[in-house]
Amino acid sequence: MNKNQIIEKFKEILEPYVQNPEALENFSEESDFINDLKINSTNMVDVFLDVEDAFDIEIENAELEQIQSSEDAIDVITRKLEEKEKLSNS
Numbered sequence: 001m002n003k004n005q006i007i008e009k010f011k012e013i014l015e016p017y018v019q020n021p022e023a024l025e026n027f028s029e030e031s032d033f034i035n036d037l038k039i040n041s042t043n044m045v046d047v048f049l050d051v052e053d054a055f056d057i058e059i060e061n062a063e064l065e066q067i068q069s070s071e072d073a074i075d076v077i078t079r080k081l082e083e084k085e086k087l088s089n090s
Contacts, residue, residue: 001081003074006055006077006078006081009055010051010070010077013047013054014027014039017039017046018037019037019039020038023038029070029074030069033047033068033070055077055080057080057081063076
């Protein structure tokens with residue numbers, strides 16, 4: 001899965017949680033969850049549960065605490081998918 005595919009899938013996951021549809025249309029890796037997308041902290045838990053299900057990965061709590069922007073999330077998802085691929089190829 002390439003980065004563009006990850007970003008598109010991530011946007012699909014975010015869609016039900018974004019309060020302002022225009023914000024999702026203007027989505028970029030720099031989008032901040034709270035300030036730009038208006039996703040509250042309670043919904044962020046649900047977003048990342050959905051991310052884990054959709055990408056079949058597990059994100060540790062310590063990693064979740066470090067995620068502030070979409071770019072952070074995409075980086076974590078990408079890294080987890082790469083780790084998963086390496087394990088399956090071993």
